[in-house]
Amino acid sequence: MNQNIHIIGAATTFGQPRLGVDLGPDAIRYAGLDKALYSLGYTVTDAGDIRSKYRVNASNHSVKNETNLLNYKEVMDFSLELAAEVDNTVSSGHFPLILGGDHSLSIGSLAGISKHYEDLGVIWYDAHGDLNDSRTSPSGNIHGMPLGISCGVGDEDLVNLYNRGIKVKPQNVVLIGMRDLDEGEKLYIKENDILTFTMGDIRAKGIENVMKEALVHLEGRTDGIHLSVDVDALDPLETPGTGTPVDGGLSLSESQLAMEMLNESERITSMDLVEVNPLLDEKNKTAEKAVKIAESLFGKKQL
Ligand SMILES: NC(=[NH2+])NCCC[C@H](N)C(=O)O
Numbered sequence: 001m002n003q004n005i006h007i008i009g010a011a012t013t014f015g016q017p018r019l020g021v022d023l024g025p026d027a028i029r030y031a032g033l034d035k036a037l038y039s040l041g042y043t044v045t046d047a048g049d050i051r052s053k054y055r056v057n058a059s060n061h062s063v064k065n066e067t068n069l070l071n072y073k074e075v076m077d078f079s080l081e082l083a084a085e086v087d088n089t090v091s092s093g094h095f096p097l098i099l100g101g102d103h104s105l106s107i108g109s110l111a112g113i114s115k116h117y118e119d120l121g122v123i124w125y126d127a128h129g130d131l132n133d134s135r136t137s138p139s140g141n142i143h144g145m146p147l148g149i150s151c152g153v154g155d156e157d158l159v160n161l162y163n164r165g166i167k168v169k170p171q172n173v174v175l176i177g178m179r180d181l182d183e184g185e186k187l188y189i190k191e192n193d194i195l196t197f198t199m200g201d202i203r204a205k206g207i208e209n210v211m212k213e214a215l216v217h218l219e220g221r222t223d224g225i226h227l228s229v230d231v232d233a234l235d236p237l238e239t240p241g242t243g244t245p246v247d248g249g250l251s252l253s254e255s256q257l258a259m260e261m262l263n264e265s266e267r268i269t270s271m272d273l274v275e276v277n278p279l280l281d282e283k284n285k286t287a288e289k290a291v292k293i294a295e296s297l298f299g300k301k302q303l
């Protein structure tokens, strides 16, 4: 694992309608992220937050429009800024650890990271596929679209953001924790043969076998792996402070085992940790879980 971690706060809320997810990066910091990483021996720097230049208020946020891409301009501008910061982070040899913020931030993080890899792999640890486009999205919320956009589907300017072309090949993607896929997403997964582990698969095979299969699939075909963790992959009993919770999710201990295995693989080269919304949380419990997940990814062992 890269010993130099650069934390980037991606304080965006425009990808979805619940106010407060832009406070996620500080909630994760206050839950003790940097101390946890220092104790594991890493050098940690923190860029502070990238924050939209657009003011957020209850009435201008997520107003329905005819394109079914809510807050399009806000998401576009934010993504460009984040992509540049992430690109510089990788160029300077650091591991980018991007704290969200809603999941639309992955448009920017993947745009910045993918510049540095021929065949970037992506592990999408989430209840959702985030593979919608404006036609298939039931909500118009762009946080339901970042993986689709990064795979080249949807609005041309978002697809070509920061550097032209597709950022991630669908065959280099693994979905883990799926339990709330929209019809269009299911179709896309089948048509593109995306390796997908639903909660049913995880219950049947166990998380250990799932992670092994995921790593075997990405071995050989990828030259780096980006891990995108949406805290709603975990069960809402574990992580209540998130905007689109779905029952029947992963436990903390399963997630810790998954992260430990990723640490041991030494293949993970960047990470997003997203959708922590402290305004929906109980005493910052969700941010504390996010820190535990990061600790396990960066090598904390139970024994
Ligand atoms: N990153 C997330 N939490 N995404 C939730 C997406 C929910 C739903 N599939 C939608 O597109 O609106």
Ligand SMILES: [Mn+2]
Binding pocket: 126, 127, 128, 230, 232, 233, 244
């Ligand atoms: Mn999700």
Ligand SMILES: [Mn+2]
Binding pocket: 103, 126, 128, 130, 143, 230
């Ligand atoms: Mn997500």
